[in-house]
Every structure is written in C-alpha cells, then in structure tokens.
Amino acid sequence: MAELIDLVLLAMLALTALRIIFLKDLFAVVMLFGIYSFLSALIFINLDAVDVAFTEASVGAGISTVLMLGTLALTGRKEKKNSHSSLLPLLVVTVTGAALIYGTLDMPPFGDPDNPVHQHVAPRYIEESPQEIGLPNMVTSVLASYRAFDTLGEVVVVFAAAIGVLALLGIRRKKDSDLESGLKEHKVLHVIAKIVIPHVILFALYVQFHGDFGPGGGFQAGVIAAAAFILYALVFGLPNTLAVASPKFLQWMASFGVLLYAGVGLVSMIKGGQFLDYNKLAADPIAGQHYGIIIIELGVGITVFAVMLSIFYAFSSQAERSNVQ
Amino acid sequence: MFILDIVSSILLIAGVFFGFSGAVGLFKFPDFFTRVHAASVTDSIAAILVISGLLLQTSFDLNTAKLVFILLFLMITSPTASHALAKSARHGGLLTLAEAKTENKGADDKQEQAH
Amino acid sequence: MNFILDYYNYWVVVFLMMAGFYIVISANNLVKKIVGLNVFQTSVFMLYISMGKVSGGTAPILVEGVTQYSNPLPHVLILTAIVVGVAVTAVGLSLIVRIKRAYGTVEENEFEHKDDAI
Numbered sequence: 001m002a003e004l005i006d007l008v009l010l011a012m013l014a015l016t017a018l019r020i021i022f023l024k025d026l027f028a029v030v031m032l033f034g035i036y037s038f039l040s041a042l043i044f045i046n047l048d049a050v051d052v053a054f055t056e057a058s059v060g061a062g063i064s065t066v067l068m069l070g071t072l073a074l075t076g077r078k079e080k081k082n083s084h085s086s087l088l089p090l091l092v093v094t095v096t097g098a099a100l101i102y103g104t105l106d107m108p109p110f111g112d113p114d115n116p117v118h119q120h121v122a123p124r125y126i127e128e129s130p131q132e133i134g135l136p137n138m139v140t141s142v143l144a145s146y147r148a149f150d151t152l153g154e155v156v157v158v159f160a161a162a163i164g165v166l167a168l169l170g171i172r173r174k175k176d177s178d179l180e181s182g183l184k185e186h187k188v189l190h191v192i193a194k195i196v197i198p199h200v201i202l203f204a205l206y207v208q209f210h211g212d213f214g215p216g217g218g219f220q221a222g223v224i225a226a227a228a229f230i231l232y233a234l235v236f237g238l239p240n241t242l243a244v245a246s247p248k249f250l251q252w253m254a255s256f257g258v259l260l261y262a263g264v265g266l267v268s269m270i271k272g273g274q275f276l277d278y279n280k281l282a283a284d285p286i287a288g289q290h291y292g293i294i295i296i297e298l299g300v301g302i303t304v305f306a307v308m309l310s311i312f313y314a315f316s317s318q319a320e321r322s323n324v325q
Numbered sequence: 326m327f328i329l330d331i332v333s334s335i336l337l338i339a340g341v342f343f344g345f346s347g348a349v350g351l352f353k354f355p356d357f358f359t360r361v362h363a364a365s366v367t368d369s370i371a372a373i374l375v376i377s378g379l380l381l382q383t384s385f386d387l388n389t390a391k392l393v394f395i396l397l398f399l400m401i402t403s404p405t406a407s408h409a410l411a412k413s414a415r416h417g418g419l420l421t422l423a424e425a426k427t428e429n430k431g432a433d434d435k436q437e438q439a440h
Numbered sequence: 441m442n443f444i445l446d447y448y449n450y451w452v453v454v455f456l457m458m459a460g461f462y463i464v465i466s467a468n469n470l471v472k473k474i475v476g477l478n479v480f481q482t483s484v485f486m487l488y489i490s491m492g493k494v495s496g497g498t499a500p501i502l503v504e505g506v507t508q509y510s511n512p513l514p515h516v517l518i519l520t521a522i523v524v525g526v527a528v529t530a531v532g533l534s535l536i537v538r539i540k541r542a543y544g545t546v547e548e549n550e551f552e553h554k555d556d557a558i
Contacts, residue, residue: 003445010452017459017479026471033475040482048499048510049489055522056485064478064526071471071533075546079469084549089466097458101451109446111495113508118494122511126500136502138512139519147516154520161527168534186412192405199398214501219523304523311530318537 006046013039027077030068037061050215051139054207058223063308066230070315134286135212135293143217144293148276151296152261155303159258162307169314171247186235193235200228208301209294218297222304230312238316247313250306257303261296268292333381340374347371356422361411368403372396449490456483470536470546474529481525488514 016036023029037060044053108115125142133141143151204225211217233241265276273280278292343366350363376396383389460483463476492514500512536546543551 007448010449014452014455014459017456020475020479021459021463026469029472029475033478036479037482040486043486044489047489047493048497049492049515049518050499050501052485052489052515052518052522055519056482059522059526060478060482064529067526067530067533068471068475071536074537075471075540079467079472080547080550082466082468082549084466084468086466089462092465093458093462096461097454100454100457104447104450104454107447107450110449110490111493112446113494113497115491117491117514118511122513125512126509130502138500138502138509139515142512142516143519151520154524157524158527161524161531164531165534168531168538185416186409188405188412189409192401195401196398215499217519219519223523307527311527314534315530315537 002046006043009039009043009046013043024079025077026072026079027069030065030072033068034061034065037064051137051217051220054215054220055223058220058227062227063223063230063312066312067315070312070318074318132286133289133293135290137212137214139215140212140217140293140297144296145278145289148265148278148292148296151300152265152276155258155261155300158307159254159303162254162310165311165314166251169318171310171313172317189235193231197228197232200231201225204228204301208297211297212290212293218300219304222301222306223308225301225305226308226312229309233312233316238313242313245309247310250310250313254303254306254310257299257301257306260299260302264292264295264299329381333378336374336378336381340371340378343367343371343374357414357419358411358421361407361414365403365407368399368407372399372403450487453483453487453490456480456486459483468548470539470548471533474532474536477532478525478529485518485521488518 013036016032016039020029020032020036023032037056041053041057041061044050044056108117125138125146129138129141129146130136133145135141204221207216207224208218208221211221229241229245232244264278264281268277268280269275271280276292276296278289279285281288281291347363347365347367350366351360354360354363373396376392376399380389380392380396383392457480460476460478460480463479464473467473467476492511494508494510497508497510498506500509500515539551540546545551
C-alpha cells in the first residue's frame, strides 16, 4: 500500500517537473515549484522522514517560493524565447541519465534492512541514543549531539548566506512611510492575519521546544516564526514590520544564535570535556545532554529566524513602488 | 466501534468525492471566478469531511487534539485564501466570463495560483 | 516485478535529477535556472531519504514496542541540507537581482553581448 502511494506521488512529481520545463510563464513556474516541494514533503513522510518533510514543507515550499516571487517582481515574469537549439542539452541529459540509471543497478534494493547503509553507525544511533541522550527523537539526538559540530557548521553557512545577501542587496529603508501595499482594503485579511499570526508564533515555540520528543527543532521553528513575520509584512506592509523587528536587531540576533551555539561548546571545554561534549555540562551526563541540546537548538532557531527574515527584508525592500502590489 | 468505523468511512468517502469534484471543476469551469469556487470546495468541505473522518479513527488522545486544531485553522484560513484570491483578481481588473472573453488568458495564469 | 519494485524509486530520482539538469542547461532565464537547480537539489534529497528507508520500519522516534526504525542519519544530513539549500538559493537570487540592475536583463543570451558595457 505504501508503495502505491509512493508511486502515485512520484508520478505527480515527475509530471510537475516536466511542466516546469516547458512553461515560459515564470510566475507559474515558481508556483509549480511550490507544489513540487509540497509533493516531495509528502514523499518524505511516506519514507518515514518526518523531520525532513517538516523542513521541506516550511523551508522549501514556504520561504523559497516567497523569495523567488520577490525576485520575479524585480526581473519580470516572462521568459524570452530561447535562440539556442534544445537538441544538445537533450542529448547531454539523456546520456547522463542513462549512465546514472545504469549506475543505480549496482545500488542495493530499496528498503532492504540488510543494506550497507543500515549496518555502519545507524544501529548504534537507533539502539543506544535513547539511553545515552535520553530523547525519543533520534534525529534530534544525532543532529544536536552526535553530529553537533557538523550542525554548527551548517548554522555558520546559513549565517554567511545572510551576510552575502545583505552585502549584495542591503536593506533599503523607504523614507515615505505611506508606501502602500494594495492590501489596505482587504479588511478580511487584516482581521484573519491578526488572529493567525500569534498562533503561528506559538506553534513555532512548540516546534522549537517539542523537537526533542517529536518532529521539529530549531531549523523548522526559526523558519515558521519568520513566516509569521513575513505574513505580517505582506498584509500590513514592510515599514510596519521594520518597526517591529528592525534589521539591526535581526543582525544582532543572527550572530547571537551562532555565538550561543559555539558558547555551549566553549563551556563544555571549560568544564573539562571536548568541544560540544554535553556530558560535562551537568553532574548527570543525561541532564547535561538535555541542557546542551535545548540551548543549541535555541541558538539554531534564533539564527535561522533572523537570517530568513533579514533575507526577506533584503528582497522585499528592493521592490520599487510600481512593483508593489 | 464498528458503527464509528462505518460513519468514519462514509465521511472519508464523501470528502474524497468533494475533493474530486473540486478537481474536475478546476479543469472544466470556463473562467477564473468559477474555478476559485471549485477550488474552494476542496479547501473547505472536502478537508472538513476528511478530517472529521480521521477524527473518528483516533483513540481520543493527543492526535485528536492536533486534528481538531488543524480543522479549526483550515476553517479560518482556506475561506480567507479564496476570498483574497477572488478579491485581488477583481482589484487587478479581471472580468468575469460574461463581462469579457478576452481576459481568458489572465484567468489561466491565476488558475495556477488557485492550486 | 520485484526488480522494478526494488529500483523504481531510484529511477524516478534520476528522472527528476535530469529534469532539473535540463532546466539548468537549457533555460534562458536565470530565475528559471535557479528553479532547475532546486529541482535537482530536491531529487538528491530524495535519493538520500530513499536510501534511509527500511521496509516495515517506522519514523525514527522511539515508541514502545517498535524495534524496526528507518535510518536516522540521512534524515539529519538532509534536514540541514534543506536549510542551507534555501540560504544558498537566496544568495543566488540576490545575485540575479544585481545582474538585473547592472545589465537590465536576466536573459542569458541578452547580456552575453553586453559584457563590454560595464
């Protein structure tokens, strides 16, 4: 049964990808990409990767669609006619695809418990992490404790991306505060947004602190909280949002999150352990692990929130008056 | 328990029927506003029926509470989304089928948004 | 039949990967190229997650009475990769915005000839 669902979803995914290739209207392409992300999130759920599905639905479908739409507002929504012949790309793609298909024949069968990938470190994570870390969600244990150094690197990459975007675009503050988003007349949207936004932020906090026990964690929570602010900016206009969370404040927050994460590592070194060795944070190793994971997830959440919102500010403040809908 | 299962399957099947009719409407209806109408059927009644059907399948624990929250949010957000879509189409000058036939191309673009 | 069931997932992943690759090398518009890169990226994610799946297993969250779990390691790698991916996409898109400002176009064949203008 699960295979059947998988097949249907994969077929829909393939059709969406084909449609993206042939459409010239970029607005539709970006919307289809949002659908593509949601479909792949469903497939991830079907393949037992609930944390990944959560991230893909909030980050892939939510934030990247918004950013692409922001870019389209500046660059125009039609793709021009291509002067090159499409024969050569087709040939290259066919040859590469055939080689890869040939390569997959050497792969171990899909879903077999005896595959090499399930033999090396995975059994240790599955069998011992509930005792060693004391958390039911193994993905959080591996992400925040066993591979904490790797995750620190990822957070720094996200931080560096924010620096890159701000260096390239910068956030332009508009002098005239009467810059209208044509949504002023949407009274219904205003009321509903005011109802929904607090709940979204509450949900983000739930995801942040419940990530130890179920799907969720800092990455997803940061993006969801940023989405609440983005909704506010879309409905009530960017100047109002800048007044709530100023770009300067966000830059401080982004660096604070990274420093908080690295600070946990330093504290554990001061206490006589290795970098990011949470066992030393408290007298009881398992309690130490819990402290460490909660604090670094908080650091991740703060950084991701601040970075995503800064990037959104950078894109939406570029939009010229005529382009603001 | 047996009766609950029957009620839940009836709700689920009804939900699937409405979802399907919404999808058919999305393809068959002639212009943007009628299509939004069809799409919002999927959003509202189909989702409500499917989630109510699922509610009866849970054993009234945390999952029930989560499903109820999802139901509440869907009942708030999906009519709002349809409303915002139709209103901005109107605001952007899109005419209904009766008003103009030349605007059909714009409706096609908006239809992607309705997904 | 078994042979197909064992491999169909990987084949669809390769198809999606090639669809993304085709968009990247054939599209004229830079925004569409970024969409293609994202399609490619998502297919790689799917390859990893497919490898982590264990048939009969469940999501790697400890539950009483369950012994068979899917492999959590690919999930961790991909979870962070998705967030890094969107951050990198944002950098790419902001480069496109700068290109639009400098060259006035984001169509590849149009700014090819404008290199001397700057």
